[in-house]
Amino acid sequence: MMENPEELPRTNVRENVKCQIPCLGMTTVKCKFGPHLLVSVDVYGSSEELKTPRTTIKLEDLPVTLKLLGSQFILSGVAARQPGHYVAYCRRATGHWEVFNDLSKSVKGTTATELIQPVLLMYAAID
Numbered sequence: 001m002m003e004n005p006e007e008l009p010r011t012n013v014r015e016n017v018k019c020q021i022p023c024l025g026m027t028t029v030k031c032k033f034g035p036h037l038l039v040s041v042d043v044y045g046s047s048e049e050l051k052t053p054r055t056t057i058k059l060e061d062l063p064v065t066l067k068l069l070g071s072q073f074i075l076s077g078v079a080a081r082q083p084g085h086y087v088a089y090c091r092r093a094t095g096h097w098e099v100f101n102d103l104s105k106s107v108k109g110t111t112a113t114e115l116i117q118p119v120l121l122m123y124a125a126i127d
Contacts, residue, residue: 037066037073037123042081059089059097060112066123073123080116089116 041055059078066073078089088100089110097110 033069033071033073033125035125037068037125039121039123040119041121042119056115056117058113058115059091059110062118062121064091065126072126074126075121076124077122078116078118079120079122080118082117086119 062075062078064075066075075091077091080087080089082101085103087102090098090100092098095112097112097114099108099110101108
């Protein structure tokens, strides 16, 4: 388990990488992130278990900020599985959560203690 789950141990420079196109041997690869970071967290087991996700979590237990390669990102949304379909949770700048559900006629507020089955976390870069 990582000591600080909000800081991901990655590097943005890979040296001595074999070229994918004809060149004189090795090259250096640098990574740069755009304004959004999408993190897939869909956790399933074997094909027999596809109907039963292994992970449920409270919204408040998701990392609000991530530091990655010198960039900082803030949690702005979550796509989550509900029986038969998906819903979107939007985290407002105030920290309040809203649920966007196509089976509901309106957007609803929710609490950070709501249990969800996350599929995708959406982060926005902080300038």
